[in-house]
Amino acid sequence: MTSSNVSIKLVRTIPSGSPALEDFVVEAVDTPSESSLEPNQVLIRSLYFSCDPYFRGRLSGTKDSYVSSFIPGNPLEGRGIGTVEASTSPKFIKGDMVTSAAFKWEKYFISSDGALTKIPSNTAGISPADYLGVLGMPSFTAYVGLVFLCKAQPGETILVSAASGAVGQMVVQLAKARGLRVIGAAGSDDKVDFVKSLGADVVFNYKTCGSLQETVKKAAPQGIDIYFDNVGGELLDVALSSMRFFGRIAACGMISQYNATPETAYHIKNLGNIVTKKVTIYGYIISDYFDKPVYKEFIDEVSSKFKKGDIQYRLDEVFGIENAPQALLDLFEGKNFGKRVVKVSDVNGTL
Numbered sequence: 373m374t375s376s377n378v379s380i381k382l383v384r385t386i387p388s389g390s391p392a393l394e395d396f397v398v399e400a401v402d403t404p405s406e407s408s409l410e411p412n413q414v415l416i417r418s419l420y421f422s423c424d425p426y427f428r429g430r431l432s433g434t435k436d437s438y439v440s441s442f443i444p445g446n447p448l449e450g451r452g453i454g455t456v457e458a459s460t461s462p463k464f465i466k467g468d469m470v471t472s473a474a475f476k477w478e479k480y481f482i483s484s485d486g487a488l489t490k491i492p493s494n495t496a497g498i499s500p501a502d503y504l505g506v507l508g509m510p511s512f513t514a515y516v517g518l519v520f521l522c523k524a525q526p527g528e529t530i531l532v533s534a535a536s537g538a539v540g541q542m543v544v545q546l547a548k549a550r551g552l553r554v555i556g557a558a559g560s561d562d563k564v565d566f567v568k569s570l571g572a573d574v575v576f577n578y579k580t581c582g583s584l585q586e587t588v589k590k591a592a593p594q595g596i597d598i599y600f601d602n603v604g605g606e607l608l609d610v611a612l613s614s615m616r617f618f619g620r621i622a623a624c625g626m627i628s629q630y631n632a633t634p635e636t637a638y639h640i641k642n643l644g645n646i647v648t649k650k651v652t653i654y655g656y657i658i659s660d661y662f663d664k665p666v667y668k669e670f671i672d673e674v675s676s677k678f679k680k681g682d683i684q685y686r687l688d689e690v691f692g693i694e695n696a697p698q699a700l701l702d703l704f705e706g707k708n709f710g711k712r713v714v715k716v717s718d719v720n721g722t723l
């Protein structure tokens with residue numbers, strides 16, 4: 373055992389309100405040794421952690437969710453990329469690059485081999501972090517919501533919230549490629565410029581635009597066919613009031629409400645339009661779709677377009693495992709710009 377390992381642990385659950393840095397601890401822990409591996413286990417050195425908004429639910433302590441809550445005193449866990457340092461599994465050898473949805477937020481940790489998937493380690497033009505972004509869960513979430521559930525059609529108008537983010541930037545590009553008119557909402561002028569550069573037709577800064585209702589009305593005088601909802605709250609309300617007949621909503625996420633308290637939660641007023649405009653709302657969780665044929669469709673389309681340079685994807689890397697708690701908290705204040713990942717170490721072992 374050595375003491376060069378680092379673990380990011382939860383201190384307490386946070387049922388509502390905003391989590392703070394003090395709710396996490398960065399702790400030096402022992403590095404698991406090769407000799408401590410049981411059969412079919414793998415010792416992993418973490419390269420990247422994915423920071424995702426769904427962590428907020430896992431911090432809450434709730435038992436009533438599709439994913440388990442983090443336990444105080446235990447390390448956080450989520451999607452990650454790592455390299456195999458040692459293995460007792462016939463499926464993996466030292467040097468393999470692997471991913472899973474259950475990476476412990478530790479520099480070194482032991483995983484069972486069943487949880488892991490091997491990924492190519494040296495494909496030209498693709499970095500390890502791309503498997504957490506453009507070729508990973510957030511992009512697939514965009515694809516399922518837009519293409520598989522809402523069945524986007526050429527000529528339709530779509531509104532996308534958090535349009536510069538991990539999911540949103542892919543929604544914008546997939547929608548443009550399918551001939552939709554794309555309206556994006558983002559939280560800073562830099563983000564607005566970025567979303568425009570992806571091809572969106574109209575993009576507004578929802579923090580400075582004034583009336584959201586007027587802004588959406590001006591951008592889509594005939595109304596919107598699809599609302600890709602990443603934020604919930606007031607923009608969802610405005611979208612509901614702006615839907616065209618037979619409109620569809622991809623209820624992907626509602627980040628504006630994740631830190632809400634009973635006092636600050638936004639109450640939707642325009643639910644009646646679901647009836648009068650015959651709107652369909654698709655709630656979905658992406659983990660239900662990785663074993664469906666749509667996953668291969670997504671990989672085929674997006675990996676070939678990305679390799680050809682027909683898809684842009686903005687990663688937002690934070691360096692150092694000790695900065696992982698802040699990197700996560702930033703998501704809920706819009707301080708990320710693109711897909712937020714934490715770089716823990718380099719493939720060659722530096723950092």
Ligand SMILES: NC(=O)c1ccc[n+]([C@@H]2O[C@H](COP(=O)([O-])OP(=O)(O)OC[C@H]3O[C@@H](n4cnc5c(N)ncnc54)[C@H](OP(=O)(O)O)[C@@H]3O)[C@@H](O)[C@H]2O)c1
Pocket residue numbers: 424425426509510513534535536537538539540557558559560563601602603623624625626627628629656657658659703704705706707708709710711712
């Ligand atoms: N259903 C699923 O399976 C699934 C899978 C992945 C993600 N999601 C959901 O998709 C949404 C986007 O996730 P992501 O990974 O792409 O995150 P992201 O957009 O990369 O980062 C979060 C962004 O949300 C915006 N935001 C934060 N607080 C906000 C607030 N109070 N009001 C309005 N906007 C706020 C910020 O962008 P601005 O600066 O532009 O405000 C921030 O940058 C989240 O709701 C997430 O939970 C769902």
